[in-house]
Amino acid sequence: MDLWFTEQHTKDVCFSIRVEKQIHSEQSKYQRIDVFESKEFGRFLTIDGKMMLTEKDEFIYHEMIVHVPMAVNPGVKNVLVIGGGDGGTIRELTRYGTIEKIDLVEVDKRVLEVSRAYFPEVSEKLSDKRISFYFEDGLRFIREKENEYDLIIVDSTDPFGPGEGLFTKEFYGSCCNALKENGILVNQQECPYYADYSKFMKRAHQCMQEFFPVCRIYQAQIPSYPSGNWVFGFASKGLNPVSDLRDSEWNKLGLKTRYYNTDVHVGSFAIPNYIRDILADTTEQQEF
């Protein structure tokens, strides 16, 4: 039997993984959730047919979305994670004993339950005592928060469907308001290569610039995501992700990581010219 999972990365490009078997499939209140088993990527989770995580390469995404801001401000105590119901971001965060409180806001409780059932290594830290769970829309959760968090991580799905509100100006404005003076906002900003995705990166970046004096992007290589080249946004009220990097302090923590290190940290903020050009371009892209 020849069984393949295919995700259409653009209308002219497909990405396929040979599937050993399908383990789970459901339509939750918000989205379709599937789990497959494969040889190359191990088990993987898809939402509405889009790759969310694979056992083999999820460490890259989760390490980069957590350790980059943590190495810039190791004093972070209160963290808000929006999305991230799979638990990977939580797993990395709970490695810091100095973090006192983590609020996890996930709109779809089923993502968390599916991850618990099929991805024990990703979801293992979801039982950490410091976590409070809120199963609601992140946009709703954050709009009344003020001066509460040191770090907000937006570990969202793509900006179509339930994740759409997390790429809007009203959301970034609310995040800015919810962050303390030294606060940092990190979000996933899609892939810079394909225009269908990079327009979201550009829009997110330009929106965030209206609220945050420091606004940068950084890259990671994630083989299972469109183009394999993924971008994160780093915004803060003052801390610079490179010049304020506390590398020796972070290295002293002795955290064992597979992708992240403080050299990668610095290098990830080096941005190729074509991406710089997209971000600097203030004209609207033609939709069709």
Added chain:
Amino acid sequence: MSHLSQEKTPILTALNKYRMDRIVPFDVPGHKQGRGNPRLTAFLGKQCLSVDVNSMKPLDNLCHPVSVIKEAEELAADAFGAANAFFIVNGTTAAVQSMILATCKRGDKIILPRNVHISAIHALILSGAQPVYVNPGVNTRLGIPLGMTPEDLKAAIAQNPDAKAVLVNNPTYYGICSNLKEITELAHAHNMLVLVDEAHGTHFYFGEGLPASAMSCGADMAAVSMHKTGGSLTQSSLLLTGKRLNPGCVRQIINLTQTTSGSYLLLTSLDISRSSLALDGKAMFRKVVSLAQYARDEINKIGGYYAFSKELCDGGAVYDFDTTKLSVFTRDIGLAGIEVYDILRDEYGIQIEFGDIGNILAIISAGDSEFTIERLVAALYEVKRRYAKDPTGMFDHEYIAPQVEMTPQNAFYANKKMVPIGASAGCLCGEFVMCYPPGIPILAPGERITEEIIDYILYAKAKGCFLSGTEDITIENLKVVDV
């Protein structure tokens, strides 16, 4: 209620058959099922263009329906509890005009509130009827015009016992409803017909716990904008009539102004939407009511905004309230509704229905989800946080009682001259001035221009309202009756 099968969609069925039959067209439209206009076909889709067809025997004729359109109209009448229903493809404007043209001849009096849609006053120009305006009353805090009270109508009838018809806005744009049942009984007792501009009330016929619909109150005619809250395509609408109206005569009146090339895209959208509303309307509007209520609760928590609802009901000018409407009073945060409307679109990518001097209105429909509502609420938080100003000194009323001195028709066709707007006080207006939306005239032909009205127009213009209706597109000058 239904004795016909509301699952049926005769026009859709006929169009599907037309397509399956692979008819070779040697009739209009000239794009010939899309093949003659590839760029348009690429944009709208092959399926859409292939059924953009002309009247023909198997597809019936809107001007003289005898088969599938007739059957679809009967199904609609049944679904809405009307004696007859007419499909309208020239917008609810055409339905409103047909109501007035069918009931008022030149010189006949019609009793109506002044906050009617422009289409009603346009119909007065066409028919030559004489308007008798009933002051709708204003909620002074919100600056919005209210409904018609039976007391005010009684007084108007006493002074104008010869009036032929009463026209009621129900609901108003803001969701305010009048005591339609009592109004109808009162009018009927004086041999007047009751016409209802129900443009914003399609859902009253299908939802639960919503204000009473025109047909259920015994009204004689109702213009129902299916495209507003009923899901059909823009410009498609229904004219409903009761037992007192002769359907053949109404059809003739409609044909005076309606196109002879009725769009089958619009007609089939009416057919499909009517079926969906009849079958699933209850659930659809249950969801809409609950989303709107959620939005109201959340917006009222922000502070500064006031999303109003049934608490306005006073048994009189606000007899009932349409809870699917999300009207929000914004003046207390120091922003005119139109300013919030502009900020939401320009800064947050959110397009709402309209903003006036003190309020915004968002339409909530079956197409909304909790996520779209969250975006609106979050954006309103941000608008307040980032843009709120001191509200003192803001314009605070909306209704100005008109002084009608000539019928709209006579004023419209009189000899006229252009005068600068600032110098027009005291003149008789010869044209319309309105903000669109909501499309309620500030001035109509035949009305005396006052300083107060000029101030209002200039203020609305300064705040960024989209003013229209005047011959001078820059609205610097007004056309007045040359006496």
